Amino acid sequence: MNGVARHDEVCLGLEGIGKRFGSLNVLDDVSLTIRAGERCGIIGPNGAGKSTLFNVIAGELPPTRGAVRFQGRDVTRLAAHARARRGLARTFQTTTLFPRLTVIENLVLALQAHSGERFHLLAPRTRYHARDEEALALLERVGLTGSAHVLVDTLGYGEKRQIEILLALAQRPKLLLLDEPTAGLAPGDASLVTEMLKREHRGLTMVLIEHDMGVVFDVVDRLTVLHHGRVVADGPLDRIRGDAAVQEIYLGGSL
Amino acid sequence: MSTRSRWLTAAAAGLVVALLLPRVGVPTFYVSLLTQTWIFAIVAMSLDLLVGFTGLVNFSQAALFGTGAYAVAIAATRFGITGFFPGLLLGVVCAVIVAALFGLVALRAEGVGFIVITIALNEIMWGLAYQWVSVSGGDNGITGITRPPVGPLDVSGNAGFYYVCLVLFALSFVLLRTIARSPFGLVLRGVRETPRRMAALGYDVWLYRYCAMLISAAFAGLAGVLFAWYNQFVGPVNLSLDESTQFLIIVILGGIGTLYGQLFGALVVVFLSNELSAITQRWELVLGVIYFVIVMYAPGGLVVLVPRLWARLRGRRTALVPSEPLLGAAGIANAPTETAEQP
Numbered sequence: 363m364n365g366v367a368r369h370d371e372v373c374l375g376l377e378g379i380g381k382r383f384g385s386l387n388v389l390d391d392v393s394l395t396i397r398a399g400e401r402c403g404i405i406g407p408n409g410a411g412k413s414t415l416f417n418v419i420a421g422e423l424p425p426t427r428g429a430v431r432f433q434g435r436d437v438t439r440l441a442a443h444a445r446a447r448r449g450l451a452r453t454f455q456t457t458t459l460f461p462r463l464t465v466i467e468n469l470v471l472a473l474q475a476h477s478g479e480r481f482h483l484l485a486p487r488t489r490y491h492a493r494d495e496e497a498l499a500l501l502e503r504v505g506l507t508g509s510a511h512v513l514v515d516t517l518g519y520g521e522k523r524q525i526e527i528l529l530a531l532a533q534r535p536k537l538l539l540l541d542e543p544t545a546g547l548a549p550g551d552a553s554l555v556t557e558m559l560k561r562e563h564r565g566l567t568m569v570l571i572e573h574d575m576g577v578v579f580d581v582v583d584r585l586t587v588l589h590h591g592r593v594v595a596d597g598p599l600d601r602i603r604g605d606a607a608v609q610e611i612y613l614g615g616s617l
Numbered sequence: 618m619s620t621r622s623r624w625l626t627a628a629a630a631g632l633v634v635a636l637l638l639p640r641v642g643v644p645t646f647y648v649s650l651l652t653q654t655w656i657f658a659i660v661a662m663s664l665d666l667l668v669g670f671t672g673l674v675n676f677s678q679a680a681l682f683g684t685g686a687y688a689v690a691i692a693a694t695r696f697g698i699t700g701f702f703p704g705l706l707l708g709v710v711c712a713v714i715v716a717a718l719f720g721l722v723a724l725r726a727e728g729v730g731f732i733v734i735t736i737a738l739n740e741i742m743w744g745l746a747y748q749w750v751s752v753s754g755g756d757n758g759i760t761g762i763t764r765p766p767v768g769p770l771d772v773s774g775n776a777g778f779y780y781v782c783l784v785l786f787a788l789s790f791v792l793l794r795t796i797a798r799s800p801f802g803l804v805l806r807g808v809r810e811t812p813r814r815m816a817a818l819g820y821d822v823w824l825y826r827y828c829a830m831l832i833s834a835a836f837a838g839l840a841g842v843l844f845a846w847y848n849q850f851v852g853p854v855n856l857s858l859d860e861s862t863q864f865l866i867i868v869i870l871g872g873i874g875t876l877y878g879q880l881f882g883a884l885v886v887v888f889l890s891n892e893l894s895a896i897t898q899r900w901e902l903v904l905g906v907i908y909f910v911i912v913m914y915a916p917g918g919l920v921v922l923v924p925r926l927w928a929r930l931r932g933r934r935t936a937l938v939p940s941e942p943l944l945g946a947a948g949i950a951n952a953p954t955e956t957a958e959q960p
Contacts, residue, residue, distance in 0.1 A: 420817065446819035458817075460810040463803075470800075471807045475819040479800045486798040533818060 371398040373433060373537050373567040374419065380427035381414055381591075388414045389425070390591040396584075398536075401568045403578045403599075406588035412571045413455060415588070416539050419569075420452045421445045433536065447476060451535035455542045455571075457522045459529070461515035465506065468514050468525060469497035472532035500528055504558065520551035527558060538562075540570045544577050556580050579603075635783055639776040648775050654880070654887045655782040656843045659789045661867040661879035663836035668865070669874030670797055671829040672809030676861045677719055677735040680742035681712045681834045683856020685841025687746065688712075690759040690851040701765040705842050712838025713831050715742070720830040724823055727812070739858050746853040758852030762845050782843050786880075789836055794876055796832065805829055870911055872918020881919040885911075 374396040381389040388411045396402050404412050417423040419430055421442035429438045437445050460468050470493050474480050479490060487493075501507045504524045509517060514525060523543065530538055543559070544552040552574060559568065559581050572578045578585070585602040587595040595608045602608055639648045660682050667673040685708030692698040692707055723734040746753045753759070764773045772778045796802050804825055807815050812822045845851050854860065863886065871882025889907060893900035915921050 422813075422816075441821070442816040443819050443821045446817055452817050454814070454817075458811055458814045460807050460814065462810055463806060467803060467806075471803060471815070471820075472818050474800055474803075480804050480820070482800045483796050483802075484799060486795065487800050487803050488798070490800065529814070529818065 372396070372431070373398040373400070374569070375431035376415075376419070376428065377431065378428040379415070379418055379425045379430070381411070381418060381423065382426045388591050389418065392428070392588075392591070392593055394586060394593065394596065396537075396567060396569060398567055399564050400584055401570070401582045402584045402586060403570045403572060403582035404586045404588055405572065405575075405578060410588040411591040412588055413541060416452065416541050416569075416571065420450065420539060446533065449534075449536035450539070451530040451533040451537070452539035453526045453530050453541055453543060455545055457519075457526050459514045459522060459525060462513055464511050465501065465514055465517070465525065466494060466497045466510040468529060469500055469532055470494070472529040473497060473500075475533060497532075500532055503561075504528060504554075520547055520554070523547055523551065523555060524558065527555065531562070535566065537567045537569070540568060540572075542571050542573065544572065544574050552577060632787065636780075639779050645775050648779050650887055650891055652775070652779045652782045652847055653844075654883045655779075655786040656840050656847060657864075657867060657883040657887055658880045659786050659843070660837050660840035660864055661871060661883050662789060662793050662876050663833045663840065664864050665868050665871075665874065665876055665879055666793060666797070666805075666833045666836075667829055668868055669876075670802065670805045670809060671826060672812075673826060673829065674732050674865070675723075675735050675830070675833070676732055676858065676865070677723070677739040677742070678833075678837055678864045679856045679858070679860035680719075680739045681716055681837040682841040682844070682860070682864070683742065683746065683851070684712045684715045685709065685838030686845040686851045686855055687753060687759070687841075688838075689842045690762050690845045691752065693762050694759055699763065699765050701767045704765060704846075705839060708842030708845075709835050709838040712834045712841065716830050716834030716837075719834075720827045724826050724830070736858060736861075739856070739861050743853055743857050746856055753853070756853060758850055760850050762849045762851070764846045764849070778847060782847070785839065785843060789839065790876065790880075793836065797876060801825075801828075866908060870908065870919055872920035875918060875920045878918045878920035881923070885919065 688711035867882035872878030
């Protein structure tokens with residue numbers, strides 16, 4: 363079947379990642395191996411280092427120690443854009459779109475990122491009909507084709523969160539990092555996002571930071587718990603749910 | 618009429634008027650000021666590509682403009698290179714080379730850091746022009762530059778040179794507008810809006826900023842060459858920080874991120890500074906007040922007044938908002954936002 367990856371293939375490997383900000387140790391010896399096609403949730407209290415870990419994986423922050431391997435290659439020294447070109451996409455905790463571009467322009471930027479046309483200087487963009495069709499097809503998936511030509515800034519918050527994910531999907535990534543995709547969403551909108559993620563083909567590896575346990579349990583099949591910059595638990599969803607130490611640290615015994 | 622054909626009609630009408638002006642008894646003085654307007658509009662558009670489309674507020678545009686001017690002046694007076702096309706090519710190439718060096722330094726920073734570095738770079742170039750007397754003539758500048766013929770056409774007269782500058786302005790406008798609307802132009806606007814997301818999408822933000830600086834420099838250099846021929850004198854003042862500031866004022870007055878607005882910005886700045894200085898010694902004070910009033914009442918630039926006046930002339934109640942998605946810019950002025958269109 364198209365897009366189903368072999369499960370023994372390692373997609374992302376973190377080897378002893380450490381990150382210090384001055385005297386603050388934000389990440390301490392984080393090692394994780396995520397296989398292709400896995401859906402991994404990263405949970406942990408505020409300040410556990412989850413977003414920092416994402417920034418290190420995506421290449422926005424260099425780690426103080428350790429190595430990041432992506433699809434078998436050491437990418438520790440690669441810039442963020444170079445990692446993106448190898449198939450790593452991410453979304454941001456705070457919506458990070460292009461506010462004064464139209465919705466379709468936002469999507470086209472994501473779609474043309476890997477095509478030579480990004481260097482085309484002398485033809486108006488409106489001639490690239492195929493690109494627009496592609497963008498509209500993506501918008502169709504979230505039912506926003508009617509808003510294709512409005513400025514992104516004028517969309518509602520829930521719609522912006524959907525576009526936030528859509529941009530990353532438009533990159534056709536092999537690994538998708540989602541930083542609290544449902545942050546600040548009403549329950550109805552949150553389920554829209556969840557459904558969107560569940561519809562993705564199984565070949566797409568996902569790592570998800572999320573506080574909403576409903577979303578986590580719905581989407582992921584593996585859970586990693588981060589606390590004070592360390593991995594305190596890691597394993598299949600069901601096992602971690604029952605882990606006493608995890609319940610004490612994070613879940614407050616409520617599960 | 619569609620928006621597109623309305624634009625074409627307006628542009629064609631403007632061009633016809635501009636072509637006729639020197640033929641219908643407009644005094645030489647004004648023909649000369651208009652020539653200067655075309656030249657300043659070119660450099661302002663080149664700056665707009667950086668400020669309005671890429672989000673780089675560059676204070677070293679006069680250094681690039683001056684590089685073009687000095688290059689052609691030195692080539693003509695020292696090396697006897699006096700041709701029209703060799704002169705243009707030389708000025709453009711020199712400006713691009715200087716920008717290639719500037720970019721390596723200035724693009725190590727962003728935002729305010731970038732601004733400060735470009736100010737410093739402009740000062741360095743001014744220092745070179747002022748103090749490297751053996752090459753630049755120092756404070757005396759370089760005189761004795763003559764306007765070369767274009768092929769068989771003698772353009773040394775005011776009217777002839779007016780047409781040269783007008784044509785090059787029109788060509789520059791068409792080229793820059795094409796670039797702004799291309800896929801590459803969309804990338805530049807993405808870089809302006811949210812560099813972080815651009816990197817996450819796989820764009821090398823540094824590279825696009827660098828390319829934008831080189832393209833911008835080519836047009837600034839072209840304007841500089843024309844200015845050297847126009848003025849027949851080049852001095853340190855032409856690449857001073859004051860001049861860089863003046864170019865930025867034109868961009869802000871004209872309308873950041875509009876390109877065509879720079880024509881209006883240049884028109885106002887060139888004519889006001891010349892007319893006012895003839896009336897009063899305190900003309901700079903008056904000029905400052907006028908700029909202030911324009912920015913207060915037309916914060917998106919003078920271009921927002923054009924559709925407004927047009928609408929009033931046609932007796933409409935609602936002002937037309939320019940439908941160009943290019944409007945809106947580097948966050949200096951409140952640019953008019955595009956009206957939401959539901960297809």
